[in-house]
Every structure is written in C-alpha cells, then in structure tokens.
Amino acid sequence: MNFLLLLAQAQTSVPTDKADTAAELSRIGIIVMVVYMIILLILGIVGWMRSSNTEEDFYLAGRGQGFLVTVMTIMATFFSSAAILGIPGNVYKEGVAFVLFTMNLPCAGACIYLLGSKIRRIGQKRKYVTQGDMISDYYGDVPAVRLVVALIGFCYVLPYIIMQIKAGGYLAQGMFPDAADLNIFGHQMPIFQVGATALSLVTMFYVLIGGMRSVAWTDVLQGVLLLGGMVLAAIATIVALGGFGGYFEKVADLPPEALSLPGATGAYPAWKLMTVAIFASIGSLVQPAQWIRMYAASSDAILKKSSLVFAVVLPSCFIFGIMLVALAGRAIYPPEMVDGELVANSFVGAFDQIVIVMIKEQLPAMMGGIGLVLVAVILVAVLAASMSTADSNLHALSAVFTRDVYDRLLRPSATQNERAWVSRAVIVIATLLALWLVNAGHENEAFKPLNMIASLMFAAIGFSCQLLPATVDMLFIRKGTRAGVVSGMLAGVATIFLFKLFPPFSDSDIAQTFTRNLDLGLIGCTVNVIVFVVISKFTPALDREHIAKLGKDMDGK
Amino acid sequence: MFVLALVMGPGPGIYLVNPDPGDPEARRFIFGMPIIYVWASFWFIVQASAVALSYFLLWKTSPDTPATTDA
Incomplete structure (x- = not known):
C-alpha cells in the first residue's frame, strides 16, 4: 500500500525548529509502544494459561466467545492499518466522494448476523473449524473442493500478513x-x-502460545485503540482548528472537485462506490479469519448483538471521526498537480500520511506534553490495527493449512497432537518467511516476490468474494452441485487474475472500463455465478437427504 | 429500507444532490459541511436504523443443539 512508502518520509519532513518536539515524541513513543507490547504479551500468556490443549480451543477458543470479545475481534480483524492511513488517505486524495465508502460497514454488520448465525449453528453442531470443513461437508469431501477453498484462503491471508x-x-x-x-x-x-521484527515476533508469540483465545483478547485491546484513535484524532483536529466554527471555515476552502463525485481524479463514480460498498463488505466477512470467528461465538444472540454494534459503532467512528481529519487535511494541505498527476502536498509526503501529519502538527502545538502522548497513542493505534490483522490472518493460515491441506491431503492419519505441532510450525515458518521477504524487499526495492505479493493484496478481497456464491447457495438456495461450485470458484479466481494481475489484459481498455466503474469482486462473482449455475444445471445433484439434514442444522431446527 | 439507503447513499441516488464541479452556482455546502458528507451521514443513519429495527423486530435466535459426530 502507498502508506508503506509514506511513514518512512513522515518524520524526516519535520522542520528543524521542531526537532525538540520530534525528539520528545520519539521518547514518549518508545514508552507507549513498550507498555503496549508488554500488555499484549501479558494477554497472550493469560490466554495460554486459560486454554486447554485441544484443537478446538486453539482454533476457536472452545467455541465459547462472549459478546465483547466477539464484536471487538471481528472489528479489529476487519480493519488493518488502512483504517487510519489508507482510507483517510483516499479521502485526502479524492475529496468527500470517498466518505461514501464508509457505507460498506453497515452491510458488513448486517451480514454478521445474516450469514454468521447459520455458519455458527452448523459449525457448532458438526464441529467445523475452517470454511473448508463446511464447504466440503456440504458439497462432498473431495480434494478439489478443499483445495480450491484453501487456495482462495491463501490468496487472501498471505498478502495481508x-x-x-x-x-x-x-x-x-x-x-x-x-x-x-x-x-x-x-x-x-x-x-x-x-x-x-518486533511486530512479527510479538504477534507470533501470542498466536503461538494462546491460539484464538490470545488473538481475540489482544484484539479487544487493539480494537479499543483503533476505535479510540479514530475518534480522538477527530476531536483533536476540531479543537485545534478552534471548534466547529473554525472547522467549517477550513472545510469551506475545499475546491469544487473535492466536493463532488466522481472525486478529484474521477476514480469513484456512484456505481463503483455502491458495488464496492456491497462486495468489499461481504467479501471481507467471508474470508477465513472472519469465518472462524463465526464458529467461535458462543451463541446466535452474541452474533446478533455484534451485528448491531458493528453496523452502528464502526461507521460512526469513520464518518464522525477519522474522515473529518482527512477532510480538514485536504483543505489545510491541498494536493498538488505535478506533470498532470495529482500528488500529495510536499509537506504531507504521500496521501496515506495525512492523518499522521495532521495529528503531529496540530496536537503538540495545542496541548503540549499531553498532545505528544495523544500522538503517540494514535500512532500505536495504527500499529494495533496492523497487528490485529496480522495475528488473525496468521491464525487462520495455520488452521487452513493444517485442517484443509495437511490433515486431509498430506497426512490423513495424523493425530491431534501431531496436527497441533504442525499448526504451530506453520505459524513460525509463515512469520519468519514473511519477515525475510519484508526485509529483503526493503533492502532491494526491485525484489520481485514482495512486489508480486503487494499486487496480490489489492485483489485480496476480490478473491475472497469468490466464496460468496457457494456461501449463499449453502445457506439459502441449496441447488448447486459439486462440479458447479468448484468450476464457479475457479472461474471467479481466474477472472480476478485476468482483470487485476495479468497486464496484457488488465491494462486493456475493456478491462479498465469495467474496473473503473465496478468493484472487482462483483466482476469475479458475476462470472463465478454464471459458471456455477450453468454447470450445476448439467451435473448430478447432491444427495437431497444429506442437504436437508445440513439445512436443518444451519436453520437451527 | 436498507437497499434503498444503498442505492440513495453510495449508489446512483447521490446524483440527486451531487454538485457539478464546473457550475459556480451549484450548492456545495449545507449546515457548514459538504452536501455529499451530509447526504452520506443521513443515509448511514437510515442504514443503521434498518439494522436496529431488524435486530429488535426481525432477527430470531435459536437455542443451541448438541453436536453430532457424523461430520
């Protein structure tokens, strides 16, 4: 993501007359960060002490998660550091048009109940751990079904980690x-x-020892920091600008192109925003880590309550929180046109830096030492957002590999103890491999594997969306066939590759026209659904008795 | 109600209030804030209300059933 190139430039742009402030911020930042890391480690250890040595406990915290942990871990997993950097960065770049992106959040919130409650019920009854368990039980436990589902899972979680x-x-x-x-x-x-290294090793440590319990408990802290950071940044900005009157005056300086659709660069026409709102939200909820969270909730009532809180609280923190910072930032540090291209203001450095620059400039000047502490807390909130996404995906990767690949395909006779060791080995290997890739990529910007993974991340939600037709069929329609679901998912994944990652086609006019006006996930899903329906029409139906039994389990009858 | 909010908020309904960047007379602000921002806030409140109404009136929960071993 662009913001990765930005944080590096942020502090280097601090003027020399602010050197003392920067040094003080570094000192306070170290203290806040060390305290934060210690609390995470303590939570990880407590999670480990409270856990039992079973697969179900490691992956699903014994399927006994309460309301607060469920809602916070779903929220913290839903948003990476993009919540404070990338998304406000897009508002800074495009203007108010991108505020409408926030409307994907109530959709995601509603789906926690609409999809999650059925997934939880059958998961609880049939002891599923991964989405592969459920999809392959429904469509027939053949390697092709599990492998395709696992492939989609890997395409989502690896780039995120x-x-x-x-x-x-x-x-x-x-x-x-x-x-x-x-x-x-x-x-x-x-x-x-x-x-x-610190982020990787601390995250690896608590995922390794406490599994889902530690991940979810640390997600509570990280979620509070993330939501608090978003609101705190907005309050501080409004106060720093002299209250609402001063804020309105600043926003009134916004140029016309930043006040209307399709945004300053024309990137967000209404159809694109609407389809993103629908498909990005649902795609993010059917990814492996969130699916596991549905199984882990202890009751329908908890998912129902989580659904309401997610749909109301998270978008409120965006619309009435961090988005206000980005809008003010656009007025105070307007982007510039360089060689016909819109670039961030030279003081800001890059679009994704706007919130960091705003809080670093405004808070210390207004509040002195307390302002510096608040800046440090908000910066740690960005770190928390990164860690909460990394830990959930690391945990999900371990579950998907161990359950869907190792246990079912490589070593079907593996004992529970062996699987426990494999799952931990996956966590260690994936963390160290990711760390090596990141460090190698930092030393050599042309390092191809990392650049390819970075490209993959832009398509991650599109890939995850390809589980949607199968999910909707299993939960509501129940007419698809095994050949239909596998062909549909493969066709959807291939479409995402073609439209996003295969330059001979993705750079063509026709591909550009589609991706400029519609969400990538929708494009893949359309092909997926067509192939799914057509193939299902001409291939043998599933055993109706088996489907009826599963249907009863999903519906809670 | 929820689908209406999606169509009116981020969807084509936005063009009912979207100011033309080339029109100096276009109304761009309401209550001191950009009109698109106020529009987004309004339809978010509609979406959130729809979820709240569903929570209280429509969504049912079912009691847990014991696990089976045939999975």
Missing part, C-alpha cells in the same frame, strides 16, 4: 526517524527491521 509486517517497519521508521541502527550479535539492524 506480509503487508502488515511491512507496515510495522515503516511505522517504527516514522516514529523514530533519528534512531541509530541496533547492533544485535554483530548484525546492524536499521530501525525499519527492528519495527518489522
């Missing part, structure tokens, strides 16, 4: 720009590597 670790490196670089390299056993570690 890697990019969040990278964000940790840039955040450390942004918070401590003048920090000297650390000498660890004779190896010089620049601050970027220190940040990425």
Whole structure:
C-alpha cells in the first residue's frame, strides 16, 4: 500500500525548529509502544494459561466467545492499518466522494448476523473449524473442493500478513526517524527491521502460545485503540482548528472537485462506490479469519448483538471521526498537480500520511506534553490495527493449512497432537518467511516476490468474494452441485487474475472500463455465478437427504 | 429500507444532490459541511436504523443443539 512508502518520509519532513518536539515524541513513543507490547504479551500468556490443549480451543477458543470479545475481534480483524492511513488517505486524495465508502460497514454488520448465525449453528453442531470443513461437508469431501477453498484462503491471508509486517517497519521508521541502527550479535539492524521484527515476533508469540483465545483478547485491546484513535484524532483536529466554527471555515476552502463525485481524479463514480460498498463488505466477512470467528461465538444472540454494534459503532467512528481529519487535511494541505498527476502536498509526503501529519502538527502545538502522548497513542493505534490483522490472518493460515491441506491431503492419519505441532510450525515458518521477504524487499526495492505479493493484496478481497456464491447457495438456495461450485470458484479466481494481475489484459481498455466503474469482486462473482449455475444445471445433484439434514442444522431446527 | 439507503447513499441516488464541479452556482455546502458528507451521514443513519429495527423486530435466535459426530 502507498502508506508503506509514506511513514518512512513522515518524520524526516519535520522542520528543524521542531526537532525538540520530534525528539520528545520519539521518547514518549518508545514508552507507549513498550507498555503496549508488554500488555499484549501479558494477554497472550493469560490466554495460554486459560486454554486447554485441544484443537478446538486453539482454533476457536472452545467455541465459547462472549459478546465483547466477539464484536471487538471481528472489528479489529476487519480493519488493518488502512483504517487510519489508507482510507483517510483516499479521502485526502479524492475529496468527500470517498466518505461514501464508509457505507460498506453497515452491510458488513448486517451480514454478521445474516450469514454468521447459520455458519455458527452448523459449525457448532458438526464441529467445523475452517470454511473448508463446511464447504466440503456440504458439497462432498473431495480434494478439489478443499483445495480450491484453501487456495482462495491463501490468496487472501498471505498478502495481508506480509503487508502488515511491512507496515510495522515503516511505522517504527516514522516514529523514530533519528534512531541509530541496533547492533544485535554483530548484525546492524536499521530501525525499519527492528519495527518489522518486533511486530512479527510479538504477534507470533501470542498466536503461538494462546491460539484464538490470545488473538481475540489482544484484539479487544487493539480494537479499543483503533476505535479510540479514530475518534480522538477527530476531536483533536476540531479543537485545534478552534471548534466547529473554525472547522467549517477550513472545510469551506475545499475546491469544487473535492466536493463532488466522481472525486478529484474521477476514480469513484456512484456505481463503483455502491458495488464496492456491497462486495468489499461481504467479501471481507467471508474470508477465513472472519469465518472462524463465526464458529467461535458462543451463541446466535452474541452474533446478533455484534451485528448491531458493528453496523452502528464502526461507521460512526469513520464518518464522525477519522474522515473529518482527512477532510480538514485536504483543505489545510491541498494536493498538488505535478506533470498532470495529482500528488500529495510536499509537506504531507504521500496521501496515506495525512492523518499522521495532521495529528503531529496540530496536537503538540495545542496541548503540549499531553498532545505528544495523544500522538503517540494514535500512532500505536495504527500499529494495533496492523497487528490485529496480522495475528488473525496468521491464525487462520495455520488452521487452513493444517485442517484443509495437511490433515486431509498430506497426512490423513495424523493425530491431534501431531496436527497441533504442525499448526504451530506453520505459524513460525509463515512469520519468519514473511519477515525475510519484508526485509529483503526493503533492502532491494526491485525484489520481485514482495512486489508480486503487494499486487496480490489489492485483489485480496476480490478473491475472497469468490466464496460468496457457494456461501449463499449453502445457506439459502441449496441447488448447486459439486462440479458447479468448484468450476464457479475457479472461474471467479481466474477472472480476478485476468482483470487485476495479468497486464496484457488488465491494462486493456475493456478491462479498465469495467474496473473503473465496478468493484472487482462483483466482476469475479458475476462470472463465478454464471459458471456455477450453468454447470450445476448439467451435473448430478447432491444427495437431497444429506442437504436437508445440513439445512436443518444451519436453520437451527 | 436498507437497499434503498444503498442505492440513495453510495449508489446512483447521490446524483440527486451531487454538485457539478464546473457550475459556480451549484450548492456545495449545507449546515457548514459538504452536501455529499451530509447526504452520506443521513443515509448511514437510515442504514443503521434498518439494522436496529431488524435486530429488535426481525432477527430470531435459536437455542443451541448438541453436536453430532457424523461430520
């Protein structure tokens, strides 16, 4: 994401007359960050002490999650650091048009109940752990079904893990720009590597020892920081501008192109925004980590309550919180046209930096020492957002690989103890591999594997959307066939590749016209549904008795 | 109600109030804020109300059933 290139520039742009403030911020930042990391480790250890040594506990916290943990872990997993950097960065770039993106959140909230309650009921009754368990039980437990579902899961979780670790490196670089390299056993570690390593190892530690319980408990803290940071940044901005009167005066300076659709660069026509609102939200809810959270909730009532709170609280924090910061930022530091291209104001450095620049400029000047503490807390909230996404996806990756690939395809005779070791080994290997990729990519910007993964991240939600037709069929329609679902998902995944990751086609006029006006997930889903329906029409139907039994379990009858 | 909010908020309904950037007379602000922002806030409140109404009036929960072993 662009913001990864920005945090690095943020603190280096601090004027020299503010050097003392920057140094003070670094000192306070270290204290706040260390306290935060220690609390995470304590939560991880407490999670481990409260857990039992079973697969169900490691992956689903014993299927006993209460309301607060369920709603906070769903929210914290839903948003990565994009919540405070990327999304406000888009408002800063495009203007008020992108505020409408927020309307995907009530859709996602409603789906927590509409999809989640049925998924939870059958998951509880039939002891599912991954989405592959449910989809393959429904359509027939053949390798093709599990493999395609696992492939889609990997396409979603892997880029997220890697990019969040990278964000940790840039955040450390942004918070401590003048920090000297650390000498660890004779190896010089620049601050970027220190940040990425600290984020990875702390996250790996608590996922490894406490599984879902530790992940969910730390998500509560991270979710509170994320939501608090979004609201705090808005309050601080309005106060710093002299109250609502001063805020309205600043916003009145916005140019006409920032006050209407399709946005300053023309990127967001209404159809695009509406389809993104629908498909980005549902796609993000049927990804592996969220699916696992549905199984982990202890009752329908908890998912129902989580649905309401998610649909009301999270969008409120956006619309009446962080979006206000980005709008004011656009008025105070207007983007510039360079060679016919809209770029961020030179003081801001890059679009995704706007919230960081706003709070760093406004809070310390207005509130002195307390302002510095607040800036540090908001910066740690960005870190929390990264870690809460990295931990959930790391945990989901371990579940998908162990349950859907190792246990079913590689070693069907594996004992529970063996599977427990494999799942932990996956967490360690995935973390270290991701860290190596991030560090290699930082040392060499042309490092191809990391660049490919970065591209994959832009298509991640599109991939995840390809589980949607199968999900809707299982939960509501119940007419698809095994060949239909596998062909549909493969066709959908291939379409996403073609439209986003295969330049000979994705750069063509026809592909550009589609992706400019419609959400990528919708494009993939359309092809997926057509193939699914046609193939299902001409292939043998599933055993009706089996489907009826599963249907009763989903419907809670 | 929810679908209406989607069509009117981020969907084509926005063109009812979307100011033309080239028209200097177009109304761009209401209550001190950009009109698109106020429009988005209004339809978000409609969406949130629809979810709240569903929560209280439509959505049912079912009691848990014991696990089976045939999965």
